Amino acid sequence: xxxxxxxxxxxxxxxxxxxxxxxxxxxxxxxxxxxxxxxxxxxxxxxxxxxxxxxxxxxxxxxxxxxxxxxxxxxxxxxxxxxx
Numbered sequence: 313x314x315x316x317x318x319x320x321x322x323x324x325x326x327x328x329x330x331x332x333x334x335x336x337x338x339x340x341x342x343x344x345x346x347x348x349x350x351x352x353x354x355x356x357x358x359x360x361x362x363x364x365x366x367x368x369x370x371x372x373x374x375x376x377x378x379x380x381x382x383x384x385x386x387x388x389x390x391x392x393x394x395x396x
Contacts, residue, residue, distance in 0.1 A: 326332070378384040 321329070375384065
């Protein structure tokens with residue numbers, strides 16, 4: 313065994329070898345607030361981002377073209393529909 317013998321750690325009964333009442337390190341709070349705060353901020357940005365898809369642009373352009381040509385139908389209530 314060229315590695316110098318077995319490297320077996322005796323079980324201590326603690327999860328990951330840490331005691332239950334341990335003290336947090338300085339970087340842990342910064343990491344937690346930064347990570348989850350950043351994810352919340354990214355979620356809000358994604359919810360309110362503008363719609364820049366090609367389909368939306370083409371729909372707006374097609375409506376403009378139809379309005380300019382006078383081919384866009386306008387639906388108005390007739391007197392018969394008002395009674396229903």
